[in-house]
Amino acid sequence: MNSYHWSQLSPGLQHSFEVELTGAMIRSFLRLSGDNNPLHTSKTFAAQAGFRDVVAHGMLTASLYSRLVGVYLPGRYCLLHGIDVEFVGPVFSGDRLLVQGEIFHLNEAYRRIEVKASITNGGNELVSRAKIRVGLHEY
Amino acid sequence: MGEVLAALQPIFRDVLDDPNLQINRGSNAATVRGWDSLAHINLISAIEQEFSVRFALGELEELKNVGDMIDLIERKLAAK
Numbered sequence: 001m002n003s004y005h006w007s008q009l010s011p012g013l014q015h016s017f018e019v020e021l022t023g024a025m026i027r028s029f030l031r032l033s034g035d036n037n038p039l040h041t042s043k044t045f046a047a048q049a050g051f052r053d054v055v056a057h058g059m060l061t062a063s064l065y066s067r068l069v070g071v072y073l074p075g076r077y078c079l080l081h082g083i084d085v086e087f088v089g090p091v092f093s094g095d096r097l098l099v100q101g102e103i104f105h106l107n108e109a110y111r112r113i114e115v116k117a118s119i120t121n122g123g124n125e126l127v128s129r130a131k132i133r134v135g136l137h138e139y
Numbered sequence: 140m141g142e143v144l145a146a147l148q149p150i151f152r153d154v155l156d157d158p159n160l161q162i163n164r165g166s167n168a169a170t171v172r173g174w175d176s177l178a179h180i181n182l183i184s185a186i187e188q189e190f191s192v193r194f195a196l197g198e199l200e201e202l203k204n205v206g207d208m209i210d211l212i213e214r215k216l217a218a219k
Contacts, residue, residue, distance in 0.1 A: 081177060081180070081181075082177070082181075105184060105187070105188055107180065107183060107184045107187060108193060108194075108195070108196075109183065109194050109195060109196040109198075109199050110180045110183065110184075110196070112180055112184060114184060133180075133181065133184070135180075
């Protein structure tokens with residue numbers, strides 16, 4: 001886990017990590033969230049909607065943004081203020097996801113950073129993008 | 140409407156998620172719905188980016204309303 005302090009942060013600072021999205025993750029998130037929409041449970045239903053497999057919950061992939069800021073950028077002293085997220089494309093079991101984030105603004109007065117983030121799949125297709133607002137609770 | 144106030148209007152509407160919001164120089168956190176402490180940080184951050192200025196905490200603590208904010212922005216722009 002990173003432990004960036006305020007003075008160590010600057011616009012342009014980046015971090016990234018990779019994750020394989022598994023069927024077990026989808027089932028775990030289903031139990032956790034209670035979102036049992038058949039798009040996430042039925043291949044037949046998903047196919048009728050035009051997808052090749054059951055679709056991972058968008059909020060499951062968005063949870064990776066929590067890891068991005070809570071573990072990497074800035075890490076230990078992260079206090080998540082908010083996320084604006086869009087789900088651009090579907091994510092399926094077995095997809096290899098690349099989660100990336102870059103600081104684009106620092107608010108000195110309130111010690112708050114803003115991170116532009118994205119998730120791409122193994123085919124380098126954008127599946128999600130986000131702007132994340134993060135405070136630092138120790139500096 | 141002054142130029143700075145006109146530029147602030149869409150920022151407030153966007154951050155406070157109220158497309159019909161009308162702010163004026165007298166507007167403040169007590170008179171504008173949704174202007175809580177977190178929204179305030181969001182506003183300040185958005186204003187910094189819009190005008191390419193930076194605020195010190197002491198400057199922000201002296202602000203009483205949108206009019207004070209406009210005056211502060213204009214001073215910073217004039218000093219560029």
